Amino acid sequence: MDLSFTTEEQAFRDEVRSFLDTSLTPELAAKGAANLELTKTDMEQWHALLNAKGWLAVTWPVEHGGTGWTAVQRHIFEEECAIANAPRIVPFGLNMLGPVLIKFGSEAQQAEILPRILNGDDWWCQGYSEPGAGSDLASLKTRAVRDGDEYVINGQKTWTTLGQHADKIFCLVRTLAEGKPQRGISFVLVDLATPGIEMRPIKLLEGGHEVNEVFFTDVRVPAGNLVGEENQGWTIAKYLLTHERTNIAGVGFATRDMGKLKELTKQIKRNGQYLSEDTLFMAQVVELEADLEAMRITNLRMLQSANDGAAPGPEASMLKIKGTVIRQKINALYRSALGPHAAAMPQDAIAHDGLPAEAINAAATYFNNRKLSIFGGSNEIQRNIIANDILKG
Amino acid sequence: MDLSFTTEEQAFRDEVRSFLDTSLTPELAAKGAANLELTKTDMEQWHALLNAKGWLAVTWPVEHGGTGWTAVQRHIFEEECAIANAPRIVPFGLNMLGPVLIKFGSEAQQAEILPRILNGDDWWCQGYSEPGAGSDLASLKTRAVRDGDEYVINGQKTWTTLGQHADKIFCLVRTLAEGKPQRGISFVLVDLATPGIEMRPIKLLEGGHEVNEVFFTDVRVPAGNLVGEENQGWTIAKYLLTHERTNIAGVGFATRDMGKLKELTKQIKRNGQYLSEDTLFMAQVVELEADLEAMRITNLRMLQSANDGAAPGPEASMLKIKGTVIRQKINALYRSALGPHAAAMPQDAIAHDGLPAEAINAAATYFNNRKLSIFGGSNEIQRNIIANDILKG
Amino acid sequence: MDFNITDDRRMLSESLRRYLSDQYNAETRNSVAYVAPYHSPKHWQEMAELGVLSALVKEEDGGFGGTGFDINVVFEELGRALCPEPFLGSLLALQLLASFNTSKDANKEIAAIVSGEQLAAVAIYEPHAPDSLSDIATQATQAGEQWTLTGEKTAVYGGPSATLILVVAQTADGLGLFIAEPSAQVAKANIDGGGTSSMSFNNTAATCIATSAQAEIEKALDTGRLALCAEAVGTADVLLEMTIEYLKQRQQFGVVIASFQALQHRLVDMAAEVVQARSITVLAAAKLDEEDASRHVALAKNLIGRMATLVAEESTQLHGGIGMTWEYSGSHYSKRLIMLDHQLGDRFNQVNRLLKMAS
């Protein structure tokens, strides 16, 4: 048993740090530190910096222009990026579509699309959920009907994150109405410039615009845009869910946020003393630190299994649950620390002497991150998955 | 809105207090204060004192020798008894069988049995649960087959509380094997001296002997011992569960135990100060006090509805859940306050200077009271009942 | 013992509920709640005429209510409708003015507030004293007959629309109470719907109401905390109802999600806390004019803080994505419940107060 990283891994961490030191612009880091919304340009700029270094496609094999990193390297990279307040890599093209194309796409699709993802030519978004198909994704109703060399798509997608920036969307669509609902689903690529598509913003409770609805009316898509076989979509979706969920625990984000929380307690005063001296508040903080330190090791233990070639199992679901709950609790304590100076929406924060810049977003981040336990398979669905595994046999 | 008791109710409370002052023997109160196990004689002595005063059958109407009290009076009586450390009234004859006989029993049964309960001639116990029928009581398997003027009973009952002291047992037995399981159940009275009955103790995890298993082998019982009609047992059992659960919240016990907990924090030292000055520990105590104060009012609100004639609904289930959880938390904090001096079993407590007498039972009481959320319809069953009610319509 | 409300209060409660549901629906609410001054004079005036404000004032001070139960009735209805109007600030001001109701001025001011002519707020807390009176730094200075105030105030509920501002400041006798216009003011809706101000006083001329008002301020704060408890009960009650309705209609896996036992049990735990929250709020209301009011209010606000967090977070989770959208009004209910714990001392602040009272 040895919890330290290997010499190679430590050298890798140093390399990541020095890259971040030199390449991450202070403007981007400052926005990250304050949890400010990033513009499209911000994100593209960061992607371009990573791409120049060859570090953009962290889940792709080298032959496709990826890093070919081990799970541990990915973990180190993600942790360092989070702590340095770097932007998140926008996952839709890089960590979702890319791996799908590499596994299921035709050579033509790979040759055409993968370089465009790396170069930032296309911004992809995701068309999975529908108003009536959330946790029960297999019940999706958006239809794609073959008509000659084309599919004609009708229906509605929702919760399409950052769709407002996107050029293209990958969709799960129903290509077969009969049989088990999982059977008749296909995975299709759609250019958002195609006639018949309308994207509408969904405003969230903290006032932000992060997700969208996408309406499809007689949208005609070349049949060559199908990925894999017709009706193979469910297999592809499951592959994505169980094999490519990098960074599911979000240890890096949690570590960064915990650091900010502890910093805040030294800046906020209550009853004539800093919050860092308030036993009740700090008791919450240290218990949460224990949870976070444990999760850090849980995550590494599971990364090692992955490195050792073990199939990802219900452990990923456990990490999802614990990871999201811990991050939400950190957000809640940060919000709570601000007392009456917390603002539900950033524009309603009242700045004053002694409040750090990121305090402005404290409550908004808390509200926005309620999504963590809802999306990507709600924590209830994860519990079902784990229970199935525990109770089988 | 007026939270104070009426003048009559206040006078009643004074009367109860003065009765307890003069009639509750110091020996019994001391045992109650220390949570010590009561002997059969202790309990009989207390019953006799109450019976002499006419206050033993608190749920019976006056014409059968009961008090005829309102729900509020019963509440006041029970709260005062708990705070005075009086023994509990053993409920099996008085609060369970009695009301059943008054509602469903024949005149002969009432005339014969009720006075014997009041006088302490018979100690009754309960034969409901079976090894395979706990939460799912309707699946009980103990058979009673009619044979001439007798029923012949075969089967096994379990969790029979204080059965070791009992002379008689009332049982739910299966008299019909076909149809819905609830249909074929009857309510039968059995003399424990009948040949073929064996009572075996069940030792609990804290070392106590409170419950028993009862085995029936060809036990012959007069047909006249049937209460109500044959196959009416489920109706009777439900009547008992929903109409006669007095004191389900246990506010009196919780109040008494909370008082002891707060007392203890002034006697135990940690880190050179009394526990009453320990912020983390006392934060648990005051939050629990808030829960208890709220439950006191919740209980009164529901008592008022009962007094006003409302049918007992899911409120009773809510009181059961909150009441048991609050009592269990008080027990847990009391145990936890003792640090390394808590003993899982009373005989293993190590007395020392500064520990109050009842500390000896702290952990045992905690362990024993895990039953509160299990018996009388587990808290999970109660949640099902409430959910049904909330979601209906 | 009687848990029924009196006929007068029932009438008030019913007319206020009807008024809000007819005149102050979700759309109106959102258009008022997030735009300065977070207040609709027309609706305010109508509610004043309905008697909502005079219900917060005792008869001897010119109102027809003012007990804990009156406050409960009004604020529960405001909470049910998520009404953003500045009643909390008005309540604090009315309480403080009534405490010093020996002068004709106070009487006149109470009458002006109750009629809707004046709108009042109280500036108490400060950047470095967000939930305690022990570190108030704003200074009151007397030169001859004239008082001046200097300092920063935050979390002034109802500040953006107030025409009469009471200010708490240090005097030689302790915490005093003054009336003054701020030299600068920032107006926001940081508690989510409803206006809050931060205010500066910079040698600002002020009228002195009292030089020693600590006890009266504490009493007003307890009254405000009770109002927040009642508001939370109303808000949570409606949110619970919305959650139940959603679970009963939302289908996944071919069944309504209300049929999933794990969700049912969580719903029951939410419902139980709402029942408990109502109970402890009733108790705090009953005790409001008694000696141990502060303890009961602190117990109530603590339990309410826990309940509000539980109900808000669980409701969002049980709804899934829809519960996070601006368009769905349930999301505003959960947002308000979360922010409400931040006002006048949160759950942990109440614990600290309780521990101080006990020692």
Place this chain on the structure above:
Amino acid sequence: MDFNITDDRRMLSESLRRYLSDQYNAETRNSVAYVAPYHSPKHWQEMAELGVLSALVKEEDGGFGGTGFDINVVFEELGRALCPEPFLGSLLALQLLASFNTSKDANKEIAAIVSGEQLAAVAIYEPHAPDSLSDIATQATQAGEQWTLTGEKTAVYGGPSATLILVVAQTADGLGLFIAEPSAQVAKANIDGGGTSSMSFNNTAATCIATSAQAEIEKALDTGRLALCAEAVGTADVLLEMTIEYLKQRQQFGVVIASFQALQHRLVDMAAEVVQARSITVLAAAKLDEEDASRHVALAKNLIGRMATLVAEESTQLHGGIGMTWEYSGSHYSKRLIMLDHQLGDRFNQVNRLLKMAS
């Protein structure tokens, strides 16, 4: 990074597990655990020969283990079997003797303990200092060459069977460490299986090991806390397994109760905490010989305390009545998990220690 245990440790773990399951089943356990001296010399000797005790000692001190991971391996197995033998007391004593292993005496004593010839315990806590070193009142007095001790000790784990008793007492230099026979002793099994003593010293002649040993005592306590964490992980792991098995076979309403979603989700939450508990215990073990050992041990013991309570209470509840019976061995597992939090500082004590370290 490598989370696999070494071959040596795997062999020890497997042989200890096999030994305990063959020789120390539930019946044997219960017959030893609740009857003074709560110790079976025969089994103890056999486990010593298996190398269990020398695995707790570093090579330089005459053992073949002694790292955090060795302690984890041993105590997890003890926890799995609910073994009541006095390993905790022995571990504390071995740690302390090794800290002062400059003398030949200490070396000899370690060897005697490791071989099973001597059985050692450490008397630290007192009636009014149940979980802190700051209030130790037992006094050590020197007259010429002779030291004497006077005071009361409680919570001496392994005391009832100990032949060598180390005692912590105040000296002019701080907390010192001594060897002495108590003048009176009460032996109990208050931590549920396994012996504990309270002891009196009344001008008792003592041998001085060190007059200033505070740091070494703290270090030994941290080692003991780690051992308790590992024990809890083993105990909880088995209890979780038993609970799963029970839910899969117990039928109610015509189905196995494992099919109820509300119970499934609670089971998952228990399982997640057991995974987390194992992780933090691994971390604490890895840090045991580093500077921030105390912090990591405190974090671990805190999380373990929460996990143990959750798993014990939920397991009892999910079992229903059967989980409360003496006859069902799961009930002893939950009882042990609850009592374990009481040893060497509970969940809240660890929080207080962490806050002190941070300030």
